[in-house]
């Protein structure tokens with residue numbers, strides 16, 4: 001047996017489900033997570049999630065379909081398609097026979113259309129019971145047809161993945177299914193349609209290296225093994241013991257490769273909410289609200305701001321750094337309904353300093369991207385004090401591109417002393433990440449409004465502020481350098497920060513007079529709720545106007561706006 005076969009077989013049975021018949025006909029199953037014995041009927045009631053330890057056990061594609069789609073709404077496509085042994089591969093016909101008998105299916109994927117939470121979509125459910133969800137010509141063909149039909153019908157695609165990888169018994173033809181499906185995914189994307197994947201245990205090999213990772217939104221079940229190479233292959237190649245949790249969903253989230261981890265009991269409701277947000281239709285009244293905040297904030301931040309009248313520019317800077325001030329996330333909480341936070345840059349990590357997601361405001365769905373500095377010391381540390389890494393800017397860009405695909409306006413809330421200055425940040429291209437955002441934001445074909453809601457620190461702020469309208473709260477500042485930095489660099493005296501703050505002209509009113517920002521939203525003495533209300537009213541006015549413009553006009557005017565900053569009127573001739 002080759003190494004590869006060993007690893008695939010290992011995936012087929014990493015756990016043994018011990019079933020025993022008892023006189024009262026109870027079937028008992030040993031949970032592979034906690035090793036406790038559970039009554040099968042109890043397990044089934046709990047959607048095959050261990051009631052003791054929460055382990056999500058594998059379920060067949062057909063069962064997955066039943067627990068996900070609205071009852072009676074599923075219409076199956078291409079059930080009759082079945083694999084042939086076109087390479088006359090030794091033992092393949094017998095394997096196919098055994099898989100058909102075990103699974104009562106013709107191959108390893110179930111496709112069709114149906115409704116989730118009342119919303120129409122095309123669907124595929126891979127099936128671990130059929131040769132561990134291995135992908136040959138039939139899986140490739142059925143999934144490709146699903147994307148083609150969805151494109152024709154204008155439907156989103158929701159797909160559940162589980163697979164040991166490409167099917168060896170069909171040779172290189174199996175490999176090519178990765179390319180074939182991906183091309184169909186692209187056409188579906190070009191039609192502006194949503195593709196949502198759900199990664200389940202295990203998703204590996206050629207499926208991970210193709211359509212599993214191609215979703216606009218990628219959800220994962222808790223604890224699912226997801227990777228390109230199986231853990232045994234990685235261990236054999238590197239001769240290293242793998243860390244606990246390696247390649248599990250939580251590892252994926254931390255490394256920026258999925259948006260959310262969702263419990264099985266919440267999966268259908270979560271998908272329904274995401275489908276609703278992408279359809280631009282408000283959720284049905286009484287629909288379960290699957291995704292509350294990642295981090296419920298309670299009543300914090302509701303108290304009035306310090307009613308101290310700032311005396312000068314430096315007082316305003318100090319005010320922006322005050323712990324009393326509402327953070328960006330608190331403003332979002334007070335402004336949007338059904339905000340769903342999405343995670344990850346799909347490259348390296350999820351940066352907690354940048355919060356990004358989708359939510360409702362009035363009749364609109366907005367993509368919101370915010371730099372969050374946090375309140376408590378613990379939270380501030382987790383958020384890196386609102387200093388984003390390159391991953392934060394790349395997550396922002398990923399979601400701005402998505403906003404463009406789905407025609408959603410973008411709102412950025414900026415509150416940062418600057419982009420993070422660190423070794424890792426430089427290694428991973430902090431400058432490149434910000435630079436790319438400036439180019440991409442200048443060409444986004446959807447309206448972009450940015451608001452400086454605290455400190456607007458240099459390039460780290462601008463990386464989210466190349467916008468059609470730039471707003472500032474009255475007690476915010478926006479500067480090329482911190483006053484302390486300026487005083488210390490120019491005058492070798494950080495104590496002259498107040499002088500520097502005046503000299504730099506960094507207050508909202510000064511910047512509006514200079515034509516660098518469009519409007520100032522007063523916030524002195526207001527509570528967080530009042531600030532959020534006033535700010536969002538201004539944002540909505542901007543969007544009302546911007547949405548009347550064609551993409552070409554929008555991009556053209558954005559160009560002209562930044563083109564005019566520091567132009568001829570500020571240049572003399574010698």
Ligand SMILES: [Zn+2]
Nearest residue numbers: 031034050053
């Ligand atoms: Zn358990």
